[in-house]
Amino acid sequence: MLKENDIVIAVDTKGKKYVFELKKDGIFSFHKGKILHNELIGKPDGCIVYSSMSEKLIILRPTLMEYNLYRLKRGGQIIYPKDVGQILVLADIFSGANVFECGCGSGALSLYILRAIGEDGKLVAADVREDMLKIAKKNIEEYYKKPIEEFKNLELKLLDLKQAQLPSEYFDRVIIDINDPWEVLEKIHYTLKPSGVACFWLPTVLQVFNLTDKIEKEFQDKIFIQGIYETLQREWRKKEISLRPKDRMVAHTGFLIVIRKIL
Numbered sequence: 515m516l517k518e519n520d521i522v523i524a525v526d527t528k529g530k531k532y533v534f535e536l537k538k539d540g541i542f543s544f545h546k547g548k549i550l551h552n553e554l555i556g557k558p559d560g561c562i563v564y565s566s567m568s569e570k571l572i573i574l575r576p577t578l579m580e581y582n583l584y585r586l587k588r589g590g591q592i593i594y595p596k597d598v599g600q601i602l603v604l605a606d607i608f609s610g611a612n613v614f615e616c617g618c619g620s621g622a623l624s625l626y627i628l629r630a631i632g633e634d635g636k637l638v639a640a641d642v643r644e645d646m647l648k649i650a651k652k653n654i655e656e657y658y659k660k661p662i663e664e665f666k667n668l669e670l671k672l673l674d675l676k677q678a679q680l681p682s683e684y685f686d687r688v689i690i691d692i693n694d695p696w697e698v699l700e701k702i703h704y705t706l707k708p709s710g711v712a713c714f715w716l717p718t719v720l721q722v723f724n725l726t727d728k729i730e731k732e733f734q735d736k737i738f739i740q741g742i743y744e745t746l747q748r749e750w751r752k753k754e755i756s757l758r759p760k761d762r763m764v765a766h767t768g769f770l771i772v773i774r775k776i777l
């Protein structure tokens with residue numbers, strides 16, 4: 515049943531999605547009328563309702579992907595859901611894993627890592643900017659509906675990875691989303707457990723070259739490059755007898771580079 519403070523997603527007849535938080539006496543209005551929140555509170559999720567202008571709306575609880583795309587407060591570019599899926603698989607994030615994530619930015623990826631590692635894992639999510647950590651904290655608290663102090667599997671850390679002292683052979687997995695990760699390869703190697711996996715997200719091919727070239731030239735006995743990946747996802751639509759790809763797609767987000775620590 516839907517209740518006050520739940521976040522819901524309303525899908526109109528054209529498939530457009532609107533996300534809002536249910537509040538007693540609140541009103542959701544859009545170009546095709548209004549819905550009183552009180553009408554939704556107490557209804558089952560997945561229900562169909564009609565706006566004041568008779569527009570049909572499906573009311574759902576947002577998936578984490580929908581939360582990230584339509585609700586998450588952004589302080590900058592986030593890792594897009596199609597890439598998150600690949601990161602979780604390629605970096606082999608498992609239940610109980612001890613993960614270091616830098617820069618965590620708005621926390622879009624952190625939300626997924628927390629879910630994947632579960633209560634027995636530990637995520638240290640770090641960023642050099644305090645304002646970004648505040649945004650990540652707000653998003654994580656809103657999505658998981660509990661204050662950050664109550665998370666036993668999360669530490670949000672203010673640090674500059676270029677200056678930071680990380681513990682030796684401590685993390686099972688490392689995820690890096692900063693502009694110049696080739697500057698911190700030594701630190702990543704030091705803090706990863708033997709055969710541990712690190713995954714880098716980089717938007718441009720020159721960055722991919724700089725990173726992999728440095729590994730090839732200076733880390734050949736310390737780091738094995740497992741793969742360089744790009745993920746394309748094309749959505750399709752069906753309307754009556756027309757079944758075809760959508761006109762628009764997110765053509766480029768970034769590249770994923772996956773490495774293993776060797777001794």
Ligand SMILES: C[S@@+](CC[C@H](N)C(=O)[O-])C[C@H]1O[C@@H](n2cnc3c(N)ncnc32)[C@H](O)[C@@H]1O
Pocket residue numbers: 590591592593616617618619620621622623624640641642643646673674675676691692693
């Ligand atoms: C593109 S954002 C990360 C977005 C994040 N992955 C998400 O999904 O929301 C890159 C972040 O890296 C942080 N950053 C850049 N250099 C850093 C460094 N040397 N140490 C720690 N964080 C750094 C920036 O402050 C910024 O917040």
